[in-house]
Amino acid sequence: MITRLKLATATTLLATVALAGCATTPGANDTAVNTVGTATNIGMNVFKVAVDTTCRTEIEKQKAWRLAKVAMTAEQQEAAKTKVCGCVSEQAPQQVGIVEMTNAAIDSKYRNQLVAQVVTKSLQSCYSSMIK
Template sequence: MKKVLLAVAAISMSLAACTTTTGTSTGTTAGTAATIGSNIFKAAVDNQCRTELNSNNAWRALALTMTAEQQTAMETKICSCVSEKAPQNVTAVDLATAAVDQNARAQIVANTVAKTLTACYSEFVK
């Protein structure tokens, strides 16, 4: 898994270095790698959020009062909120560690979701 992540990062950095818009560079390789890492982190957070939300007894009870469409819409709102706020609850060191260590990534994502889910849940479910 580490080799795949490193290969993807290397290819992404190589391609990003070649990309230009009207003759100017679009950004640094490090910036592009950080964006890719952030997007991967947000996707992992969204997935973990949905897992935790669906195992939460309060959410499951509330979901029984909603249609499937309402439930999906609310779940999307809550987990989008968590995905957007999660990077504020994680350090750059943790993000770098998560990029190369699968076990650390799972733990960092779980901790970050736990910190953020309650706030977002309360924001949308009143």
């Protein structure tokens, strides 16, 4: 669980970023917005990679996967993992908010918990949709 200090820091960081655009001169606002957008995209991409990596580990623990992969070649297994974990990674941004992403950027333990939570929520539904 994150401490109140970390939560306050995350809230302050969000407020600072949100208000930064108001304090810039005309024309500079575009740069500030682009910088924040780029940072957000980078953070989300890092998050998606972490989700994909965790998914690939967790899928191996699924009983249904262990049974299904017996009938697959190595290439088929990799293709199936890519499809399922791609689905999980694409659903990840829809399951987290900006505050959660900010906290994840600050606290690695929180990030690991958030990634595990997202993978757990999405893995079964993505796996089920793949085998239909």
